[in-house]
Amino acid sequence: MAIQYLALSTLVVLYSLMFIGGYISASGLGLTCPEWPQCPNGFMPSAEYFVEWTHRLVAASVGVLVISTMVASLINKNSDMKIKITSSLATALVITQITLGALVIDLKLHAVLVSVHLGIGIFLFSMVLLTTLFAFRIAKMPIKPKI
Numbered sequence: 001m002a003i004q005y006l007a008l009s010t011l012v013v014l015y016s017l018m019f020i021g022g023y024i025s026a027s028g029l030g031l032t033c034p035e036w037p038q039c040p041n042g043f044m045p046s047a048e049y050f051v052e053w054t055h056r057l058v059a060a061s062v063g064v065l066v067i068s069t070m071v072a073s074l075i076n077k078n079s080d081m082k083i084k085i086t087s088s089l090a091t092a093l094v095i096t097q098i099t100l101g102a103l104v105i106d107l108k109l110h111a112v113l114v115s116v117h118l119g120i121g122i123f124l125f126s127m128v129l130l131t132t133l134f135a136f137r138i139a140k141m142p143i144k145p146k147i
């Protein structure tokens, strides 16, 4: 997939994940699935844990998309230092965010951790947004010759 569309898909899925996270927080569903990494009935969804389960499944997809975007930006011949830095930072942030998500559950929605979870989410979104803008810019460049 062309790097700009990969980055854009990552941005859209990440935005949806943050929307779901906000919904969980506002509707008090944060501890409906009290275990990590799976809900009490295992990998399969159930009506009881559905929103939390969706948040985790979409988070895993965002993880894969962010890492794939970083790999694409590292191997793209037109990539400059900026896109390499923003996509690598996004990868570090997504790993931190998923780990923090587990802690948010373990520590029963501690207010400081939930706030940090929101803060890192915004930082991650900014890095993916910048990566997307840089990806559209490098996609317009002519391919560099090998010699």
Ligand code: HEM
Pocket: 017, 018, 019, 020, 021, 022, 023, 024, 025, 026, 028, 029, 030, 031, 036, 055, 056, 059, 062, 063, 094, 097, 098, 099, 100, 101, 102, 104, 105, 109, 114, 115, 117, 118, 121, 124
């Ligand atoms: C890329 C990964 C993730 C992103 C970007 C993300 C983003 C968010 C956002 C923006 C919120 C709303 C916070 C608020 O309104 O204060 C949220 C809530 C939440 N997230 Fe995540 N999240 C991610 C991964 C995870 C994971 C892996 C878990 C683990 C179970 C998790 C558990 C939660 C919980 C329990 C809440 C609700 C907290 C509450 O009830 O106040 N998140 N998430």
